[in-house]
Amino acid sequence: MVYVTRKGYFCAAHRLYNPSWSDEKNNRVFGKCNNPNGHGHNYTVEVTVAGNPPAESGMVIDLKVLADIIDKELIERVDHKNFNLDVDFMKGSIPTAENIAIGFWKILSQKITEGELYSIKLYESENNVVEYRGA
Amino acid sequence: MVYVTRKGYFCAAHRLYNPSWSDEKNNRVFGKCNNPNGHGHNYTVEVTVAGNPPAESGMVIDLKVLADIIDKELIERVDHKNFNLDVDFMKGSIPTAENIAIGFWKILSQKITEGELYSIKLYESENNVVEYRGA
Amino acid sequence: MVYVTRKGYFCAAHRLYNPSWSDEKNNRVFGKCNNPNGHGHNYTVEVTVAGNPPAESGMVIDLKVLADIIDKELIERVDHKNFNLDVDFMKGSIPTAENIAIGFWKILSQKITEGELYSIKLYESENNVVEYRGA
């Protein structure tokens, strides 16, 4: 078993906000992340695929293919977007790093056909990171 | 002459948009950065102060003092904010990295009293950087 | 299950030294790290907490809360300190990265109440890293 990781980059705006809560509770739980006009991040996503590299190619998955999937299925849908207003697959879900990683997993687990999706790791900033490996 | 640099970090949303242009021209010039709902970045700012360290302290400027100035005068005014809507000193100015760096210079050049402000370097992302050293 | 990681930073001095060994043996085993007047590092600690993000907040643990715990329980006790002389919870233990990570685990496993402490990863330098996930 070899674990192959490819990174992707995007930047986006978001606001942490639960519409069923009072403003006071939103402020208490989400603090500065609840700023009404939003804020944003440069995100880094690391997609890890696990598999056995066949002898004839030596590759679990062609990293160029993996890069293209990440680009088309993830980056193009979120780059230079506002997670609360522009991103269909986040509708109804608070755009925390946790929920974005789970959203990415749902999309990619359908699209990876060589090897098996093993992990989605999402850096919201240098200091804040989340990882999801499926249920 | 010794050049002392302290880094600061913040995240913010912005939209590149010139209200006196047509939507079509805004799109042509600013591309994805003109997304109406905004996008965002993790910014890094590097503030450089130049001076001669006196023998008794060996420091051009106390880095803790410099860090506090950066925090109070820059970071608190822009962190988790929207540059177009929430930041007073950017009013009337398109929030490109160039203009933010110039805005930071105007603020800090009044506040640095040990040594002399030499440079403001602003990373909008790992790949996009601007530097301003005064007029 | 989502794994949430928050980083913290501190700098400290230490000396690797076993008082029950001869100087010769200390030198042979610990080499330059046994310098009698000590040396030091910029350490990075990564604390990972595992849990299921509830729908109403979308967060395993509020990263601000986690950051505050790391600050108060770890960083304040070791930052700008000498591990051999100034840090109570390392008394009687050689301050290798391994032992510091285990010491951090013992402290934090009592303080994390949302989610579950999963891993303490400690960078002594860019090239030397240890990780502890509990017994």
Added chain:
Amino acid sequence: MVYVTRKGYFCAAHRLYNPSWSDEKNNRVFGKCNNPNGHGHNYTVEVTVAGNPPAESGMVIDLKVLADIIDKELIERVDHKNFNLDVDFMKGSIPTAENIAIGFWKILSQKITEGELYSIKLYESENNVVEYRGA
């Protein structure tokens, strides 16, 4: 159980090419990596060893010893080399990151005598990473 990681660095040239395939198929599968005159990378290898640190030393494995093993057994055999032409243990194997990591594992699993080899992680570039933890 503590996991101790030491990094090593080398640069090398390689070409992805399966001699039993047509030029057309090599180009289709390996793309730019099949350039006949080769290309190259700065590689970073992370070697992780797992074990229990004995109380008398506080170290799973002396990191200086681990660094010397990595240097002598891995770096000296591949640094400033061409993987297709100069590296004996890669003979008959396509020098993908996956196969290099497996080759490194075979060598090091015989040489680590304190603790147990847990993982070989190989960065071919900032964006492309593979990890092997044994069969």
Added chain:
Amino acid sequence: MVYVTRKGYFCAAHRLYNPSWSDEKNNRVFGKCNNPNGHGHNYTVEVTVAGNPPAESGMVIDLKVLADIIDKELIERVDHKNFNLDVDFMKGSIPTAENIAIGFWKILSQKITEGELYSIKLYESENNVVEYRGA
């Protein structure tokens, strides 16, 4: 005056070798970099353009335009190539980092039409960097 920097990335093989020297002298001067079958690097290039951002756009040069110039004029000509055998503008010149930076300057100084080319900085590795600012 604002200095705007955009980064680009490529990987390539090279061999340091002066054909008018004996093998012995080539080995003495270039050491491991003279390995006959070549070696390689992940290079990072930083292109800096200086200018005054006009009020209507706030940009010295559109970073997307600069990125496209770097991509088309530099990266496409050297990425996944062998500097000694595949790169026309390096013909007759030893492919040291110094000479590659000068070669890049000659190309870009003709292509930058907004602002003025100020610096080419080339990272051959994390530890080896050269910068050229014109004659």
Added chain:
Amino acid sequence: MVYVTRKGYFCAAHRLYNPSWSDEKNNRVFGKCNNPNGHGHNYTVEVTVAGNPPAESGMVIDLKVLADIIDKELIERVDHKNFNLDVDFMKGSIPTAENIAIGFWKILSQKITEGELYSIKLYESENNVVEYRGA
């Protein structure tokens, strides 16, 4: 003119302290950096040499030669040392980053014989950096 930079790494302990001041003044000026038992850092030093690369070698200075000078003249004298107690060329001088950089300059300006020493840049941490380019 080409600027060539080579990096070096070391870790050391230090204490900021002026023996002619009261404890109270030392604490007020140097804060946590005045901890009596010291603290420490992983330092990175960047040495930049300027010159014209001769056509026959294409190199301002052989980076291996520069690396060896940095190793022998700087790193070996400070690595795993205590700046206040173990480093001869810092005697009588407060070991701030500024003073260490000036000390390094004095040493290296005598030892660089190909090209000319242009800059010493010293990272005390990721966030604190000083640069000295001579008087």
